[in-house]
Structures are given as structure tokens and as C-alpha cells.
Amino acid sequence: MTTPNESGPASVYEGEARLLTPEELQSMFKPKVSVGGKDFDFDLSFITGTANTEEELNGWANLRIGDEFVPRKDWREEQKRKIDEFRQNLSSGSEKEQKLAEEINNFQKFVDESEDFDAEIEHAVSDSVLSDEDRQEKIYKLAQARDAQEIEADKRIQYLGSLFRDIAKLPKITQGGVDQFLDLPENQELRVKHIANFASNFKHTDLYPERVETVMASRFINEVPEGEIREAYWSVKNRLEIWTGSDEAKEDEKLQQELIKLNQFKLFLEKKFPYLVAVETSDSPVTKERTIMDRFKSIGAYFSTKLDNLIHRKATETIPDQVEPKLDAISSGAEINAEDAVVKISDETGTVPSAETSSVVSTLTPEDPVAPVIEVVAPVEDEPFISFWGGSRPRNIVEPAKPVLASAPVAPVKKSATTEIKPEDVALPGVETTKEGAPKLDAKTSTEKKMEEPVSPEKKKAALERIWKKIEQSPDWYNKQPTKVKLAVSAGLIVAGLAGVAVSSGVILGGVAAAKYTLRAVSAFAAAKGVGNMLEGKSYARKAMLATFLGTFALGSYSGDILKSVGGVLSDLAPDSLKRSLSILNSLVTNELKPIQEELTQKLGSVKDEVVQRFNTADQELKNWREGKTDTQKLVGTPPNEVLPTDSQTIKSQPISQAPASAPVAVDSLQSASPAVNQAVAGHVAGMPVSQIENAVGSGVEQLVEISSGDTLSQVMMDNIGEQFPGFDDLSPKGQANFIYNILSNLSSEQLKEIGVSSMDTDVLSLNDKIDFQKFHDIAKDMSITYGGESLSFFERAKLLK
Amino acid sequence: MQNNIIELIKKELAIDNLPEEEAEEVISDLGGQIMQNVLVNFTSSLSDQEILEWDEVLEAGDQEKVNDFIFNHALNIDELVIVSSREIIDLFKKSRVA
Numbered sequence: 001m002t003t004p005n006e007s008g009p010a011s012v013y014e015g016e017a018r019l020l021t022p023e024e025l026q027s028m029f030k031p032k033v034s035v036g037g038k039d040f041d042f043d044l045s046f047i048t049g050t051a052n053t054e055e056e057l058n059g060w061a062n063l064r065i066g067d068e069f070v071p072r073k074d075w076r077e078e079q080k081r082k083i084d085e086f087r088q089n090l091s092s093g094s095e096k097e098q099k100l101a102e103e104i105n106n107f108q109k110f111v112d113e114s115e116d117f118d119a120e121i122e123h124a125v126s127d128s129v130l131s132d133e134d135r136q137e138k139i140y141k142l143a144q145a146r147d148a149q150e151i152e153a154d155k156r157i158q159y160l161g162s163l164f165r166d167i168a169k170l171p172k173i174t175q176g177g178v179d180q181f182l183d184l185p186e187n188q189e190l191r192v193k194h195i196a197n198f199a200s201n202f203k204h205t206d207l208y209p210e211r212v213e214t215v216m217a218s219r220f221i222n223e224v225p226e227g228e229i230r231e232a233y234w235s236v237k238n239r240l241e242i243w244t245g246s247d248e249a250k251e252d253e254k255l256q257q258e259l260i261k262l263n264q265f266k267l268f269l270e271k272k273f274p275y276l277v278a279v280e281t282s283d284s285p286v287t288k289e290r291t292i293m294d295r296f297k298s299i300g301a302y303f304s305t306k307l308d309n310l311i312h313r314k315a316t317e318t319i320p321d322q323v324e325p326k327l328d329a330i331s332s333g334a335e336i337n338a339e340d341a342v343v344k345i346s347d348e349t350g351t352v353p354s355a356e357t358s359s360v361v362s363t364l365t366p367e368d369p370v371a372p373v374i375e376v377v378a379p380v381e382d383e384p385f386i387s388f389w390g391g392s393r394p395r396n397i398v399e400p401a402k403p404v405l406a407s408a409p410v411a412p413v414k415k416s417a418t419t420e421i422k423p424e425d426v427a428l429p430g431v432e433t434t435k436e437g438a439p440k441l442d443a444k445t446s447t448e449k450k451m452e453e454p455v456s457p458e459k460k461k462a463a464l465e466r467i468w469k470k471i472e473q474s475p476d477w478y479n480k481q482p483t484k485v486k487l488a489v490s491a492g493l494i495v496a497g498l499a500g501v502a503v504s505s506g507v508i509l510g511g512v513a514a515a516k517y518t519l520r521a522v523s524a525f526a527a528a529k530g531v532g533n534m535l536e537g538k539s540y541a542r543k544a545m546l547a548t549f550l551g552t553f554a555l556g557s558y559s560g561d562i563l564k565s566v567g568g569v570l571s572d573l574a575p576d577s578l579k580r581s582l583s584i585l586n587s588l589v590t591n592e593l594k595p596i597q598e599e600l601t602q603k604l605g606s607v608k609d610e611v612v613q614r615f616n617t618a619d620q621e622l623k624n625w626r627e628g629k630t631d632t633q634k635l636v637g638t639p640p641n642e643v644l645p646t647d648s649q650t651i652k653s654q655p656i657s658q659a660p661a662s663a664p665v666a667v668d669s670l671q672s673a674s675p676a677v678n679q680a681v682a683g684h685v686a687g688m689p690v691s692q693i694e695n696a697v698g699s700g701v702e703q704l705v706e707i708s709s710g711d712t713l714s715q716v717m718m719d720n721i722g723e724q725f726p727g728f729d730d731l732s733p734k735g736q737a738n739f740i741y742n743i744l745s746n747l748s749s750e751q752l753k754e755i756g757v758s759s760m761d762t763d764v765l766s767l768n769d770k771i772d773f774q775k776f777h778d779i780a781k782d783m784s785i786t787y788g789g790e791s792l793s794f795f796e797r798a799k800l801l802k
Numbered sequence: 803m804q805n806n807i808i809e810l811i812k813k814e815l816a817i818d819n820l821p822e823e824e825a826e827e828v829i830s831d832l833g834g835q836i837m838q839n840v841l842v843n844f845t846s847s848l849s850d851q852e853i854l855e856w857d858e859v860l861e862a863g864d865q866e867k868v869n870d871f872i873f874n875h876a877l878n879i880d881e882l883v884i885v886s887s888r889e890i891i892d893l894f895k896k897s898r899v900a
Contacts, residue, residue: 463857
């Protein structure tokens with residue numbers, strides 16, 4: 001089980017939905033721009049929702065090569081600050097400490113002699129002597145050198161931390177350790193040594209979470225923020241409840257000893273910090289937190305069910321009988337945050353936790369050893385001492401803060417911390433709840449009920465007609481935006497199409513600045529992620545952003561509120577610019593855009609007919625199936641017991657064309673649709689050149705495939721997998737799709753890296769990637785799935801699909 | 803000498819010979835076409851029941867529900883955008899050749 005800090009630094013969202021700051025947007029999406037075959041970081045700071053003037057928005061359009069790099073001017077100062085901290089914590093002149101002092105001096109020298117690559121990059125950006133190509137190359141190399149230098153500094157700091165840890169190892173604490181803790185003299189030095197020693201005893205046990213160790217190893221436990229202590233206490237308590245009396249503990253003497261020690265620590269914490277075991281009244285902070293935890297849990301359950309349904313698209317009878325709140329529930333998560341707690345949501349972006357926010361930590365509860373729960377804990381100051389003890393990326397050292405949660409709300413919280421939360425306050429909209437406020441898990445919603453009813457062709461056709469009308473109107477809103485905004489959006493979209501990667505999502509949202517809605521969605525989605533069975537935060541955030549933009553686009557033509565909601569960025573339309581745009585557009589329609597419009601119109605009609613036809617076919621299939629005239633297996637596809645893992649890769653890596661074989665109606669119907677529909681859905685674009693893959697090493701076992709612009713991993717796999725799995729071409733189309741889908745869904749990020757996907761994301765390929773199909777074969781051949789009670793390799797499973 | 807993403811796009815679309823304002827207008831308008839195409843492809847990927855829900859959500863006009871619906875039903879929204887963008891770019895290129 002990992003905490004956000006263990007899995008990676010976190011992005012920060014706090015309070016009511018609001019526009020993202022440039023830093024947050026940047027850290028969330030880390031967008032890259034592919035220029036000349038190389039990926040560059042794209043600085044979003046000048047195109048985010050915080051831009052107030054068109055001039056600010058214009059900044060992005062004047063982007064020069066190299067502007068993507070954000071100077072880190074304070075890097076050296078930060079290193080010096082760390083050095084000062086290290087020195088301040090050196091107390092005596094033992095041999096080890098002398099060694100440590102020497103290493104600190106070495107690090108000081110390293111920092112002093114470090115190069116200011118940022119200045120060189122800035123110089124290169126504006127160096128008119130260089131050609132664009134040379135400038136690009138120079139900047140790229142400088143950026144690489146800068147990264148290497150910073151990585152080296154990080155390593156050295158970690159080494160220094162390990163030396164500190166080593167020094168702190170002192171004689172082991174005795175059985176009466178708890179009393180010793182309590183009776184420790186006020187001499188902090190001695191206390192530190194005891195605590196550090198106690199922590200070292202637990203260092204290598206799986207029972208012991210790193211964060212607890214951090215608390216224990218902190219030099220001044222009295223000054224550890226309350227949130228840290230509370231978190232440590234819950235972790236200890238939960239693990240004790242899980243493991244005490246377990247079969248493992250009965251048989252493992254060492255484990256028993258560890259549990260005794262752990263219990264000692266729990267008792268110590270309870271005595272030292274009485275608020276941890278305070279009576280839980282309805283208005284106590286603990287109760288409040290748990291209520292919020294329940295809320296998050298219900299949201300997590302909702303997403304789990306929803307995503308499971310999306311993936312498998314089971315037939316109506318197989319929809320899990322679980323919670324299915326209305327979609328309102330998605331945004332309601334953010335409302336909790338706004339009023340009752342400040343929530344820090346973990347993702348993989350690299351943002352260091354803010355001192356003003358609290359943590360969402362996933363952990364296990366004894367009541368539910370399987371489903372993790374979100375705990376909203378007290379606002380936590382930055383971890384002051386973690387860098388001393390090695391571990392993850394060093395953090396800035398800040399002054400510790402006074403405990404907050406138990407006594408007073410943190411600044412952004414509007415409600416009093418003692419406000420009572422009633423069940424109805426936390427109920428999900430539209431969801432029947434228990435008296436405790438949790439959703440009833442067996443409550444069926446109108447959505448589920450509707451899914452059980454066949455849809456008449458007439459009804460579908462009418463719905464489609466209305467939708468097409470909306471789509472045809474949808475550009476109206478877009479066309480009303482300032483030219484620069486449209487240009488920003490368009491560039492993002494076009495780059496996505498040209499580069500074949502959706503890295504420009506941030507650009508899109510930057511232009512639209514619809515972050516308010518996005519934030520609410522992201523908050524809930526990331527809460528679901530915290531439960532532990534959802535997508536990666538980054539993918540969620542990106543998807544949420546795109547969904548927001550798409551939704552805004554779809555609805556914009558008839559919702560005046562949208563323009564208000566997108567903030568000040570769009571409020572000041574430039575009338576002259578708009579008029580000019582319209583004038584030019586009018587003249588261009590006949591020359592440049594009319595053919596597009598005509599083809600698109602044709603396509604709309606064509607697709608519409610196909611979709612209607614598909615609905616009719618699906619409808620008939622469903623009727624036949626219900627009447628028992630159709631083989632159930634044919635319609636349902638994969639048997640219900642063959643559940644593909646709903647992990648993060650399952651969705652994000654799923655090309656539209658490769659919905660799992662278990663998708664009953666959608667996939668079967670898609671396969672019967674026309675090439676136009678299939679292409680539209682599958683990503684094989686009419687008229688688009690087939691992926692220009694080259695086998696650099698030739699056929700046979702060794703096979704490296706270079707990536708061309710526009711390639712997707714699934715398509716590369718489809719084109720080349722036959723070399724490694726000779727029977728692949730003999731599989732049915734469904735079997736082929738199932739095989740690739742299963743593999744891609746189950747590749748870990750490390751495995752992706754091994755086969756050559758540098759982004760470690762199945763969605764994103766770099767032009768510099770070379771897919772190693774030999775490695776891919778080695779990994780994929782051992783992957784298996786349980787089918788009919790037997791373990792089958794993915795390939796064997798795929799062979800069964802006709 | 804100034805170079806930027808827009809210039810790269812202009813070259814890629816072979817519109818770098820147009821006056822700057824006109825070229826930017828072309829690019830801007832393509833964005834609208836692409837987004838429209840995204841919606842077409844998204845709708846095409848929905849099941850029959852989902853079509854009805856999509857229609858209801860659009861008719862209701864609740865922005866957040868529209869966003870949520872897209873999020874929950876676009877299994878791979880990145881690819882949806884990429885594909886839709888490619889289609890429009892391809893159509894555009896073909897129209898210029900013609």
C-alpha cells in the first residue's frame with residue numbers, strides 16, 4: 001500500500017472549484033511538444049485559465065524554440081538551503097559525523113561548481129546567430145545536461161540522508177520501549193536517537209509503512225504535524241487489527257515480535273497524543289473525516305462499477321448489482337472538498353505537496369480488508385526531515401507547522417471544523433442512502449432500469465437526428481471565441497493529429513480555460529484513483545480535461561452560461577478581430593474550407609445511416625437473444641467469469657477499435673458496420689497512409705520497429721505481432737483484437753519501458769521509440785487468463801474466439 | 803528569426819504561403835472542424851441505449867453532465883481526438899491537392 005508521497009509527488013487542488021494555476025496545469029499534464037522529431041516540455045504558464053488579457057494569451061502563439069523550457073533559477077539556492085539544513089543537524093564530532101561533514105562539503109563543492117544551464121538555454125533561445133536547427137539541437141542538449149546535473153544532486157542528497165540514518169543507529173531499545181519514550185528527558189538529542197533506533201527496527205518489515213517510519217524517525221516528534229501523527233496512528237492501528245490473530249502471526253514468531261513492537265508504538269502514540277483516541281462525537285474532527293472517507297469510498301465504488309461496465313459492456317442481466325449513482329455524484333465529490341476538507345490529490349506529476357493542503361491517503365480498514373478507503377487527514381506541512389532519511393526524492397525543508405485539524409480549520413476551509421455533518425449532507429445526489437449516509441449498494445437507478453429496456457428504432461432515429469443537429473451547430477460557440485483562443489485550441493488539436501499523441505490536451509484546455517468544471521471532475525476522479533483500482537491520475541486528468549472541452553464544445557451553441565463559466569479569458573472578445581476573422585472565413589469557405597465542409601457533411605450523413613443500421617441490427621440481435629434464438633455466447637462474448645483486470649491500463653490502453661471481446665453489442669455491431677464507421681471508430685482513417693513501420697533488424701526473432709508519426713501502440717502491435725506469434729494471422733479478427741487488447745491491458749509501465757515505449761504509457765508513443773518485439777514476445781508469451789477454470793495463455797484464449 | 807508551432811503547422815498543412823492572418827484563420831477553423839468530427843466519431847461509438855442517454859443529456863443542457871457523459875463513455879478519448887484530428891487534416895490536405 002502506498003501513500004501519495006510514496007508513489008510520487010502530488011498535485012494540489014484545494015477548496016472550491018477554481019481555475020487551475022499555471023503551475024498546477026503544468027505539473028498535471030507536463031505537456032510535450034514534438035518538434036523535429038524530439039519531444040519538448042511545453043510551458044503552459046502563458047495559456048492557462050489565469051490569463052486575463054488577450055495579450056497574455058498571445059504569448060503562446062509567439063512561442064520560440066526553447067521557450068518550452070522553464071528556467072529553474074532557484075535550483076542552486078535550494079541546494080544550498082539543503083546543505084545548511086544538513087550542517088545544522090550535525091551535532092558532535094564522531095568519526096561518522098566527520099565523514100558526513102566531509103561529504104556535505106563535497107556536495108557544497110558540487111553545487112558551487114554546477115553549471116547554470118538555464119542561463120545558457122535562455123541565451124540560446126534568443127541567439128539570432130544560430131539557425132533554428134542548431135538552436136533546437138543546442139537547447140535539447142543543454143536541457144539534457146541540466147537534468148543530468150539535477151539527478152546527480154538528488155543522488156548525492158540521498159546519500160547524505162543515508163549517512164544521517166546510519167549515524168542515528170544507536171543501541172537497540174529494550175522491551176520497555178514505550179515507557180522509555182514517555183520518560184525520555186527533554187533532551188531532544190537523546191529522544192531522537194531512541195526514536196531513530198526504534199524506527200530502524202522496523203525498517204525492513206513489510207508491515208511497516210514508510211510514513212510511520214518517517215514520523216518515528218523525525219528528530220523532534222513533538223513538532224511533527226498532527227496530520228502525520230494521525231496518519232501514522234491509523235496505519236499502525238489498521239495493520240495491527242489486520243495482522244493480530246492472523247494465521248500468519250500465529251505461525252511466525254518474528255511477526256509476533258514485530259506486532260508487539262507495533263502495539264507499543266500505538267500505545268505510545270495514544271498516550272502522547274490523546275486526541276487520537278478521543279470520543280468520537282458527531283462533531284468531532286475524526287467523525288467528520290470518516291464521514292468524508294465514506295463519501296469518497298462510495299464515489300470510488302461508483303467508478304469501479306461504472307468502469308467495469310464500460311469495459312465489459314455486459315448484457316443487461318450481468319450488470320453488477322452495485323451502486324450506480326447518477327452522474328451528479330462525480331462533481332459532488334468536489335463539493336465535499338470545498339466545504340469540509342482541503343484535499344490533496346496524488347498523481348504522478350512531480351509536484352511537491354503544498355504546506356497548505358491535506359492528504360488523501362489510501363489505506364486499509366479492518367472492516368473492509370479488500371476495498372481501500374480514502375482518508376482525509378489533517379493538513380500536513382511539508383515533511384521537514386524526510387530528506388535526512390533517504391528514500392524518495394528530497395523535499396524542501398520548511399518550518400514545521402502547528403497541528404491544525406483537531407482544533408481549527410485551515411485557511412481555505414470555510415466551514416467551522418466543528419460543524420456537524422448529517423447523513424443527508426453527504427448523500428450522493430440521486431442515490432438512496434443508509435442512515436449513515438452511505439449509498440445503498442443494492443439500489444438500482446433509473447439508468448440501470450433503462451438499460452434493461454430495448455430501444456425502438458424510431459426512438460433511436462429521433463435521438464440521432466437531434467444529436468446530429470447539435471453537432472452541426474456545435475462550432476457556433478467555438479467560432480465566437482477570440483482568434484487567439486481558437487488558434488490555441490486548433491494548434492493543440494492539429495498537433496495531436498499530426499504527432500499522433502494527445503500531449504496537446506493541456507494546450508486545448510489552456511485555450512478553453514474551462515478548468516472550473518475540469519477541476520471538479522478531476523477531484524472526483526482522483527478520489528476514485530486513491531481507492532486503488534482506477535486509472536492513473538494523469539490519464540484521468542487528461543481525459544477529464546478533454547471531456548470537459550468536448551462537452552463545452554458540444555453544448556456551447558445553446559448554453560450562454562458556458563461563456564460566463566470559462567472565466568475572464570473569454571469575456572473580452574475583440575470585436576475587430578472577430579469581424580476580421582469572419583470576413584476572412586467567408587472568403588476562405590469557397591477556397592479552403594468548403595471541400596472539408598462538404599466531405600464532413602457527407603460523412604455525417606453516411607455515419608448517421610450506418611449508426612441507425614447498426615442500432616437496428618443490435619436491436620434485433622438483442623430481441624433474438626432474449627427469445628433464445630441466438631447463441632448466448634455469440635452475443636455476450638467472453639463469459640462473465642472471464643473478467644479482465646480493471647486496472648489503470650485497461651481503459652487507457654484500449655483503442656476504440658479494440659474493445660474487449662466481451663463487449664456484446666458494441667463490438668459485434670461495429671464489426672458489421674461499414675468501413676467508414678469502422679474507420680471512424682477504430683482510428684484507421686480513410687485515405688490516411690498505413691503506418692510506415694520499418695523492421696530495422698529484419699524478420700525473425702529479433703525485431704525492432706521504429707515509430708512513425710501517427711502510430712498507436714495497438715496498431716503497431718497489430719502490424720507486427722505476426723512475426724513473433726506465427727499463428728496470429730490465423731486468428732479471427734475478434735481473436736486478434738482480444739489478444740492484443742489483453743496484452744496491452746496487462747503490461748506494466750516497467751514492461752512498456754522494456755519493450756521500448758519511453759512514455760511508459762500505451763497511449764503515447766514517441767517518434768524516438770523503437771518497439772522491441774523480441775522482448776514483447778518474451779513478456780507476452782507468459783501472460784495468461786483464467787477461462788473455464790483453466791489457465792490459458794492469451795494466445796490460446798484468443799484462438800477460441802471465432 | 804522567429805519560429806513557433808504555428809509555423810510548423812503551416813508548413814505541415816502547406817499553407818505557409820498564405821498571408822499570416824489567413825493562415826491562422828484556416829488553422830483556427832480547422833479546430834472547429836476537428837471538434838465537430840470528434841463529436842461525430844464519439845457519437846458513432848455509442849451503443850443504442852447510450853445514444854438515447856447522450857441525446858437526453860444534450861437536451862437537458864447541463865454542462866457538467868455533458869462532460870461527465872463524455873468522460874464515462876469515451877473509452878479512449880485521446881485516440882478519439884487524434885483520429886478525428888487526423889481525418890480532418892487529411893481531408894484538408896486532399897482538398898488542397900484537388
